[in-house]
Amino acid sequence: xxxxxxxxxxxxxxxxxxxxxxxxxxxxxxxxxxxxxxxxxxxxxxxxxxxxxxxxxxxxxxxxxxxxxxxxxxxxxxxxxxxxxxxxxxxxxxxxxxxxxxxxxxxxxxxxxxxxxxxxxxxxxxxxxxxxxxxxxxxxxxxxxxxxxxxxxxxxxxxxxxxxxxxxxxxxxxxxxxxxxxxxxxxxxxxxxxxxxxxxxxxxxxxxxxxxxxxxxxxxxxxxxxxxxxxxxxxxxxxxxxxxxxxxxxxxxxxxxxxxxxxxxxxxxxxxxxxxxxxxxxxxxxxxxxxxxxxxxxxxxxxxxxxxxxxxxxxxxxxxxxxxxxxxxxxxxxxxxxxxxxxxxxxxxxxxxxxxxxxxxxxxxxxxxxxxxxxxxx
Amino acid sequence: xxxxxxxxxxxxxxxxxxxxxxxxxxxxxxxxxxxxxxxxxxxxxxxxxxxxxxxxxxxxxxxxxxxxxxxxxxxxxxxxxxxxxxxxxxxxxxxxxxxxxxxxxxxxxxxxxxxxxxxxxxxxxxxxxxxxxxxxxxxxxxxxxxxxxxxxxxxxxxxxxxxxxxxxxxxxxxxxxxxxxxxxxxxxxxxxxxxxxxxxxxxxxxxxxxxxxxxxxxxxxxxxxxxxxxx
Numbered sequence: 001x002x003x004x005x006x007x008x009x010x011x012x013x014x015x016x017x018x019x020x021x022x023x024x025x026x027x028x029x030x031x032x033x034x035x036x037x038x039x040x041x042x043x044x045x046x047x048x049x050x051x052x053x054x055x056x057x058x059x060x061x062x063x064x065x066x067x068x069x070x071x072x073x074x075x076x077x078x079x080x081x082x083x084x085x086x087x088x089x090x091x092x093x094x095x096x097x098x099x100x101x102x103x104x105x106x107x108x109x110x111x112x113x114x115x116x117x118x119x120x121x122x123x124x125x126x127x128x129x130x131x132x133x134x135x136x137x138x139x140x141x142x143x144x145x146x147x148x149x150x151x152x153x154x155x156x157x158x159x160x161x162x163x164x165x166x167x168x169x170x171x172x173x174x175x176x177x178x179x180x181x182x183x184x185x186x187x188x189x190x191x192x193x194x195x196x197x198x199x200x201x202x203x204x205x206x207x208x209x210x211x212x213x214x215x216x217x218x219x220x221x222x223x224x225x226x227x228x229x230x231x232x233x234x235x236x237x238x239x240x241x242x243x244x245x246x247x248x249x250x251x252x253x254x255x256x257x258x259x260x261x262x263x264x265x266x267x268x269x270x271x272x273x274x275x276x277x278x279x280x281x282x283x284x285x286x287x288x289x290x291x292x293x294x295x296x297x298x299x300x301x302x303x304x305x306x307x308x309x310x311x312x313x314x315x316x317x318x319x320x321x322x323x324x325x326x327x328x329x330x331x332x333x334x335x336x337x338x339x340x341x342x343x344x345x346x347x348x349x350x351x352x353x354x355x356x357x358x359x360x361x362x363x364x365x366x367x368x369x370x371x372x373x374x375x376x377x378x
Numbered sequence: 379x380x381x382x383x384x385x386x387x388x389x390x391x392x393x394x395x396x397x398x399x400x401x402x403x404x405x406x407x408x409x410x411x412x413x414x415x416x417x418x419x420x421x422x423x424x425x426x427x428x429x430x431x432x433x434x435x436x437x438x439x440x441x442x443x444x445x446x447x448x449x450x451x452x453x454x455x456x457x458x459x460x461x462x463x464x465x466x467x468x469x470x471x472x473x474x475x476x477x478x479x480x481x482x483x484x485x486x487x488x489x490x491x492x493x494x495x496x497x498x499x500x501x502x503x504x505x506x507x508x509x510x511x512x513x514x515x516x517x518x519x520x521x522x523x524x525x526x527x528x529x530x531x532x533x534x535x536x537x538x539x540x541x542x543x544x545x546x547x548x549x550x551x552x553x554x555x556x557x558x559x560x561x562x563x564x565x566x567x568x569x570x571x572x573x574x575x576x577x578x579x580x581x582x583x584x585x586x587x588x589x590x591x592x593x594x595x596x597x598x599x600x601x602x603x604x605x606x607x608x609x
Binding site for chain 1: 428431434436437456457460461462463464465467469471475477479480484488489491492493494495496497500536
């Protein structure tokens with residue numbers, strides 16, 4: 001069988017024009033599919049940046065919250081109520097809100113301000129400059145060194161800015177796992193400083209972060225929070241909730257799905273058509289092989305190998321091209337939200353398998369139907 | 379009594395249905411022996427190619443039987459029949475049907491590769507047969523770089539590389555000029571035919587009649603007579 005597959009390989013790759021057209025078709029299709037889905041994955045990842053960066057086990061929120069950025073203030077008794085639930089190890093408030101900063105150059109810049117619980121600083125980021133206890137210093141804020149950092153005019157420890165006529169001072173520089181979606185820089189401070197500096201509505205707690213005594217206590221915590229009229233979700237559920245919002249309630253998911261399907265159809269059409277033409281042009285050769293003594297099994301193996309080899313090569317090149325583009329784009333545009341996940345790769349692989357299957361199916365059908373007698377008739 | 383290379387009896391083959399039905403073979407009886415080169419001649423549409431296809435196991439007849447070395451080939455299932463063709467029958471097609479994307483040596487090696495022989499061994503064997511047909515120096519060239527006569531010789535090398543007992547040649551001189559056609563058939567007669575091999579040739583070309591052992595004439599789906607026997 002090895003020799004037959006080598007024969008199939010030579011018949012395929014030695015037809016350079018057709019082989020190139022096939023590879024380009026598959027590569028282009030994979031590139032488009034992975035590009036679309038990785039862009040979406042990047043957007044979804046960034047949309048959950050605060051959840052991922054804070055890292056709390058359970059989040060308590062108003063039931064109407066759909067994304068982490070659109071929090072609805074909760075009264076203080078919710079925090080007390082949650083702390084009294086059996087199974088809660090500890091619970092702390094979190095403030096998340098937008099603010100407008102006046103930078104040293106005089107320009108204004110929107111920023112996301114996270115107010116951490118003063119007592120525990122639960123959800124604090126990892127500092128790369130400064131000490132976390134400096135967050136308690138007068139007017140102290142910690143800037144996050146992510147892709148938006150430069151929008152704060154690349155501050156250093158000691159840099160100052162104005163926030164709602166209050167003086168702010170950078171006390172540390174932190175790094176986080178994920179940058180935010182909306183292209184604004186992030187500042188961390190204490191919960192009570194955030195309330196003092198930023199105009200707040202009557203209810204000020206954006207989220208209550210909960211650490212359960214054990215994972216088994218989470219269902220009971222959820223039930224008890226629900227009785228308070230609020231909702232408790234695990235961080236994974238919160239991320240999923242945000243993803244679902246962007247996928248199903250913004251039109252973004254449908255647009256990406258349509259683009260992915262179009263990419264798939266383009267790839268399928270180009271490679272299917274080219275492969276079918278390749279088979280048609282070699283039909284009499286396959287007929288000659290059949291007359292000489294190749295079994296149907298041999299011919300099917302040859303065609304499957306040709307389709308499989310082409311699709312896998314195109315898949316590899318498509319992924320490589322997409323990765324290269326993302327790397328280059330991120331060098332030029334740090335905000336570029338695109339990430340290749342295993343799910344993207346699996347989806348593209350599955351679609352490539354479909355392309356290979358359809359292409360080889362039409363080829364096999366045609367080849368199996370040819371009668372060696374037609375070769376004698378010419 | 380020696381086993382016949384091919385014995386066909388009562389072979390009938392029709393194409394189409396109803397009023398469009400055309401009967402190409404009408405009870406053909408034929409026996410060929412090893413060591414002979416049999417020509418089948420006749421006008422276009424007389425059923426020569428159909429008979430060749432039925433005898434070589436590529437076209438199923440409506441009735442009758444074909445025994446290749448005593449085996450009723452039309453009682454074999456598809457894959458067994460393909461294997462029999464691979465092992466017992468060599469084909470030289472009218473248009474050669476060489477693979478333009480393979481080298482000449484690889485073309486010749488195809489039957490060995492289909493027989494699951496090692497790739498490198500198959501190529502070495504193919505080069506030996508290219509040597510026999512006088513084309514050893516062209517082993518690495520693609521067939522399109524060869525002349526018509528050379529391509530025909532490559533096709534012959536491919537047909538005999540697996541040492542088949544029966545060689546089927548369909549219009550072997552149709553794509554060649556007169557001199558080249560004669561030289562190719564002379565080569566087959568002198569170098570390929572032996573006492574363990576039977577060669578059946580379908581041809582229109584009476585300039586090569588001198589190389590035949592027997593010439594069978596076909597008309598209207600029947601073998602009507604023997605025109606000449608070469609001693």
